[in-house]
Structure formats: C-alpha cells, structure tokens
Amino acid sequence: xxxxxxxxxxxxxxxxxxxxxxxxxxxxxxDARGAAVTEAVVYALPVxxxxxxxxxxxxxxxxxxxxxxxxxxxxxxxxVRFPNSDDIRHxxxxxxxAKTFQLPLYKGTPANPVRFDKSGVVSLGxxxxxxxxxxxxxxxxxxxxxxxxxxxxxASVGAGRYALHVWYPEMKDAPPPVALTLAAxxxxxxxxxxxx
Amino acid sequence: MPRASARVLIACxxxxxxxxxxxxxxxxxxxxxxxxxGVESGPLREEKAxxxxxxxxxxxxxxxxxxxxxxxxxxxxxxxxxxTFGIPEAYVDASFVPAGGRLRLRAGAFFLxxxxxxxxxxxxxxxxxxxxxxxxxxxxxxxxxGIDASYTRRGLMAGATIxxxxxxxxAVPPARGWSLRDHWATLGEWIPVDPEYFTSVSAENDDRxxxxxxxxxxxxxxxxxxxxxxxxxDGLAYGRLFNWGTRFDILSGEYTAGDWTIAAEAGWGPxxxxxEGEKFTNDLQTGYVLVSRLFAHGRAxxxxxxxxxxxxxxxxLTVAYLWTPPGHFRxxxxxATSGGEHRAIIELRYSFAGR
Numbered sequence: 001x002x003x004x005x006x007x008x009x010x011x012x013x014x015x016x017x018x019x020x021x022x023x024x025x026x027x028x029x030x031d032a033r034g035a036a037v038t039e040a041v042v043y044a045l046p047v048x049x050x051x052x053x054x055x056x057x058x059x060x061x062x063x064x065x066x067x068x069x070x071x072x073x074x075x076x077x078x079x080v081r082f083p084n085s086d087d088i089r090h091x092x093x094x095x096x097x098a099k100t101f102q103l104p105l106y107k108g109t110p111a112n113p114v115r116f117d118k119s120g121v122v123s124l125g126x127x128x129x130x131x132x133x134x135x136x137x138x139x140x141x142x143x144x145x146x147x148x149x150x151x152x153x154x155a156s157v158g159a160g161r162y163a164l165h166v167w168y169p170e171m172k173d174a175p176p177p178v179a180l181t182l183a184a185x186x187x188x189x190x191x192x193x194x195x196x
Numbered sequence: 197m198p199r200a201s202a203r204v205l206i207a208c209x210x211x212x213x214x215x216x217x218x219x220x221x222x223x224x225x226x227x228x229x230x231x232x233x234g235v236e237s238g239p240l241r242e243e244k245a246x247x248x249x250x251x252x253x254x255x256x257x258x259x260x261x262x263x264x265x266x267x268x269x270x271x272x273x274x275x276x277x278x279x280t281f282g283i284p285e286a287y288v289d290a291s292f293v294p295a296g297g298r299l300r301l302r303a304g305a306f307f308l309x310x311x312x313x314x315x316x317x318x319x320x321x322x323x324x325x326x327x328x329x330x331x332x333x334x335x336x337x338x339x340x341x342g343i344d345a346s347y348t349r350r351g352l353m354a355g356a357t358i359x360x361x362x363x364x365x366x367a368v369p370p371a372r373g374w375s376l377r378d379h380w381a382t383l384g385e386w387i388p389v390d391p392e393y394f395t396s397v398s399a400e401n402d403d404r405x406x407x408x409x410x411x412x413x414x415x416x417x418x419x420x421x422x423x424x425x426x427x428x429x430d431g432l433a434y435g436r437l438f439n440w441g442t443r444f445d446i447l448s449g450e451y452t453a454g455d456w457t458i459a460a461e462a463g464w465g466p467x468x469x470x471x472e473g474e475k476f477t478n479d480l481q482t483g484y485v486l487v488s489r490l491f492a493h494g495r496a497x498x499x500x501x502x503x504x505x506x507x508x509x510x511x512x513l514t515v516a517y518l519w520t521p522p523g524h525f526r527x528x529x530x531x532a533t534s535g536g537e538h539r540a541i542i543e544l545r546y547s548f549a550g551r
Binding site: 063065089100102128 | 219222224252254256258259260262291293298309315316317320322346348350353414416417419452454455456457490494495518520547549551
C-alpha cells in the first residue's frame with residue numbers, strides 16, 4: 001500500500017516542484033520603428049545543457065489553398081501531420097536543408113507524419129499551388145512560442161541560464177541572442193528589436 | 197499524332213518507367229458522369245449526357261525532379277478528330293534553389309499557369325463544373341509544347357515560355373464563338389471551328405516559335421499576375437488548319453479570406469488571319485469575377501462572365517454547388533444563363549488515387 005502511495009505521490013510532487021520553480025518570459029518583438037512583428041518565433045536555448053528530442057505530434061493543415069498556421073514552431077524530434085482539409089489535391093514539399101521532403105499528391109490525411117529531427121527553418125510549398133507557403137521552425141528546446149500582434153509568453157521555463165533567440169519570416173539578419181539568467185518563479189518581460 | 201508530341205510522350209514514358217514500382221510513382225484522377233438539359237449551340241452548348249475519365253501519372257523521386265503524364269478519355273468528342281482519347285499534358289520538371297528562391301524548369305506539353313479557377317490537379321476548376329469563357333478557350337486551344345522557366349523569390353515571380361504548336365490559337369472565339377465548357381484539347385486532336393476548318397494545339401505550320409512571359413506578386417492571401425502570350429503565327433491557311441496570329445494579355449488576381457475566395461481574370465488582345473493577301477483582325481476580350489465559399493463538405497460559387505469579339509458583347513452568369521462528403525464521390529450542380537439561354541448540369545464525380 002505504501003509503495004502504491006509513493007508511486008502516485010512522487011510524480012505529483014515532482015510536477016508541483018517543476019511548476020513552483022518555473023519562470024515565465026513575456027516577450028515583445030518590435031521592428032526598428034516600434035511596430036509589432038507578428039509570427040515571430042521566440043525560443044530560449046539553455047546554456048551548457050541540452051534537452052532530449054521531443055516525441056510530440058504537431059499539425060500543419062491546408063485549407064482554401066492556405067497552410068494553417070503560416071508559422072509553426074516545434075521542438076526537434078516532433079512529428080508533424082499534414083492533413084489536407086481542402087476540396088482539392090496538394091503536393092507539399094520542402095527544399096530546406098533542415099528537412100528535404102515531399103508528400104505525394106493527396107487529399108485527406110497522409111498515412112505517416114513527417115518527423116523533424118534537425119533544428120533549422122523549413123520552408124514549405126505546394127507543387128500545384130505556387131501561392132502556398134509556410135514555415136516550420138525546429139528548435140532544440142521545449143521553451144518556444146510564436147508572437148501574435150508582436151507579443152508572446154513562454155511559461156514553465158526552468159531556472160538557469162538561457163540564450164533567447166528570435167526568428168521571423170523573411171528575416172535577413174538574425175538579431176543577436178539575448179542572454180538571460182532565470183531564477184525560479186521569475187516573470188521576466190523584455191522587448192527584442194529586430195531589423196525588418 | 198505529330199512527331200513533336202510523340203517525342204514528348206515517349207520521353208515522359210521512358211522517364212517514368214525508370215521509377216518501376218517505386219513509391220515515387222503515383223497516379224490519381226477522376227471519372228465523371230454528367231447530365232444536362234442539352235443546349236445545341238451558343239456559349240452554353242452542352243450534350244444531354246456525357247462522361248469523362250482523366251488520370252494523372254506522376255513520378256517524383258525527389259522534391260527537385262518529376263515527370264507528369266495526363267491522360268484523358270471522353271465519350272463526346274464534339275466532332276473532333278482523335279478527340280475521344282489522348283494526352284492533354286506530358287512534361288518533365290526540375291527545381292533548383294539559387295539565391296534563396298525557386299527556379300523551376302519544365303519541358304514538354306503543359307497548361308500555362310495563368311488560371312485562377314483551374315487550380316486543382318489536372319487543371320480542373322475547383323469552383324464550378326464548367327470553367328469561365330477565358331479558361332474554356334485556353335483549355336481548348338492553347339497548350340504550350342516547349343520549355344517554361346520561372347523564378348520565385350520573396351513573393352515575386354517571373355516566368356517565360358518558348359513553345360512550338362498552337363499556330364491555330366485564336367480561331368475559336370471569332371469563328372465559332374466563346375463557350376463555357378471543359379473540352380481540354382489533347383495532343384494531336386483536331387477540333388472543328390466551322391464546317392471546313394479545325395484548330396489544334398499541335399499545329400506547327402510556319403515553324404515560328406511562340407512565346408509567353410508572366411510576372412506575379414504573391415502576398416499571404418492575395419495574388420496578382422500579368423501574362424502576355426504571342427503565338428507568332430503567320431495568319432495563313434495550311435490545308436484545313438488556319439493559322440491565327442494571336443497576341444493576348446491576361447491580368448488576374450485572387451484573394452482568400454478564411455473560407456472565402458474572390459478570383460478574377462481579364463484577357464484581351466488581337467488575332468488576325470490573312471485571306472487572299474488581305475489581313476483581317478479581330479479584337480478578343482473576356483473576363484470573369486468569381487466568388488466562392490468553402491464549407492465543411494462542399495463549395496458554393498457564383499461567377500459572372502463577359503466575352504466579346506470586336507463589339508459583339510455577351511455575358512453569362514453561373515452558379516454552382518459541389519458537395520464533397522467524405523469518400524470518393526463528389527456530386528455537383530451548376531446553373532448557367534447567357535443571352536436568354538439557360539443550362540442546368542448535374543455531375544457525379546468519382547476520385548481515385550494509388551501508388
């Protein structure tokens with residue numbers, strides 16, 4: 001009975017201790033004129049340590065000849081499903097070195113998701129519809145988010161040192177990473193200015 | 197089948213055959229049955245019953261190279277020679293990624309990528325059963341057989357095409373009149389334009405190459421494209437094929453917002469022929485505006501068409517609903533009216549695919 005109790009309580013205690021020692025980052029991404037940069041990916045890479053690859057699944061949908069979302073951020077190791085919710089066929093491809101792949105011409109959902117096991121930016125297109133484009137940003141950390149109206153929040157970041165990076169579509173020069181030292185229960189707000 | 201078309205077909209089949217039973221080879225298409233109230237002439241001309249099967253065979257061993265073969269069979273050849281079975285498209289295609297953009301090269305016979313409504317695979321319209329007057333004409337009379345190159349970077353695209361064939365491009369609107377129907381010409385097919393003459397996308401009578409150039413701006417939800425086409429035909433008669441010298445411009449645009457799409461195209465330009473040393477020129481003009489809404493299991497569309505040869509104007513209004521329940525079948529209904537004539541079409545389409 002005691003063993004069973006321990007089995008139930010230990011994970012719960014561990015969960016509580018994680019959230020109790022987790023910081024929150026609130027990040028504003030602005031261009032040089034102060035305008036909000038939407039669909040920017042903000043991610044915190046740990047300094048001196050690594051996270052194991054994720055085993056999650058994410059979704060990049062296609063509807064009315066539009067990839068949804070336009071920018072999808074995932075952790076390295078994540079598998080992405082590419083359902084086609086359109087009434088016409090699509091043929092998704094990527095020429096990017098982070099993941100070069102092509103799905104056959106299809107409707108509905110292809111049988112196997114695509115696993116992204118290398119960090120980088122994957123630019124997606126459709127061979128039938130040149131107009132369609134989207135990005136998958138693969139990062140070596142579970143601490144990432146995409147801005148909406150220039151702002152986003154990354155919750156549950158463990159205490160420690162991080163380098164905060166920003167990427168956005170059509171970025172010419174990556175802004176220098178911001179060094180951060182987070183203590184447990186910190187809520188840190190910062191603004192990153194990028195060149196557009 | 198003319199030698200050039202046969203060469204394109206053989207090259208594509210040889211290319212595709214190297215794929216064997218590999219995953220890179222796939223086929224997809226549809227079979228359809230159509231019934232209408234039957235319109236004997238004019239822009240809404242349509243048989244009371246018709247059937248079609250179209251299949252696309254694609255070989256793509258990597259995202260950078262591929263080959264496409266499009267086969268078509270239909271019960272109604274509309275009086276054409278070699279019109280019941282054939283090849284609308286056969287090409288090989290390669291992509292490169294220089295300077296952060298995409299350079300796409302295509303060689304063979306292909307639809308020029310201008311249409312804002314024929315956006316599905318096999319150049320099918322996603323919105324209605326029959327396409328606009330502009331795309332009905334391009335599908336019936338224009339099929340570049342040559343080389344196309346396009347470069348896309350940061351939402352801007354520039355493309356150019358050099359092609360053989362299409363010497364008779366421009367015959368249908370002045371000789372037979374504009375129409376709203378999906379009779380895609382196949383390579384080597386001769387389509388009648390009047391009791392004596394035919395038009396053929398494979399017609400290369402004067403050995404003069406045609407050309408086309410296009411440029412587009414592509415935003416997140418919008419696109420604007422301008423295309424110029426010049427078949428450089430000499431305007432002379434060659435047996436039962438009459439060369440029409442046609443220069444045509446197409447301005448097109450589309451905007452999507454959620455489930456809604458607005459698409460429009462306008463095309464204009466002169467076409468001429470020379471009879472007994474005298475040059476006769478006609479001005480062609482056509483355009484449409486289309487509004488469509490995508491539903492969970494269907495799509496509704498309304499399209500307004502206008503078309504003219506010189507000052508002979510005409511309009512058409514088309515309303516369609518395509519029901520797309522889960523599975524392979526797609527029933528559809530389309531109602532069209534033009535100049536006091538009315539047409540109703542119901543269609544049952546079955547889609548298939550395999551590897």
